[in-house]
Amino acid sequence: MPRETPSPIDLPGPALLNGSGIAWATTVIAVATxxxxxxxxxxxxxWIDEQRPSPVQAYAATAADGWVAFTDTIGLGAPRAAMHGQWKRAEAARFAGQPPTDDARQ
Known part of the structure; x- marks a missing residue:
């Protein structure tokens, strides 16, 4: 059947990526990391603290502790700490008359 007016559904869309999808995905993963x-x-x-103890794990734990201290010193850990605090308060919240959890008693 010949078409006098093309359907907008059949029109090809513009190219979304100018290049490789692998390059785009790699960039997104690198930025997120x-x-x-x-x-x-x-x-x-x-995560490092959960690994099996070994000399490499001990070295990585020391380096990770230093990295946490550094990011906290320059303020990069503040948003995570704030969210963690809110999560812990929400976790400890109880309805009226409900006893506290075992975690809250400690």
Whole structure:
């Protein structure tokens, strides 16, 4: 059936990426990694502390502790600390008359 007026659905869309999708994905992953490394150093430290003890783990734990101290000193850890504090308050919240949890008693 010949078409006198083309349907807008059949029109090709503009190219969204000028280049490789792999390059775009790599860039996004690298930026996300750097942002998390700068703003969530506590998660890195906690992950390292969960690993099996070894000389490499001990060295990495020392380095991670230093990194946490550095990011806290320059203020990059403040947003995470604020969110963590809000989470802990919400976690401890109880309805009226409800007893506190075991965690709150300690």
């Amino acid at each position: 750097l942002v998390l490394l700068l703003t969530n150093a506590v998660a890195l430290r906690d």
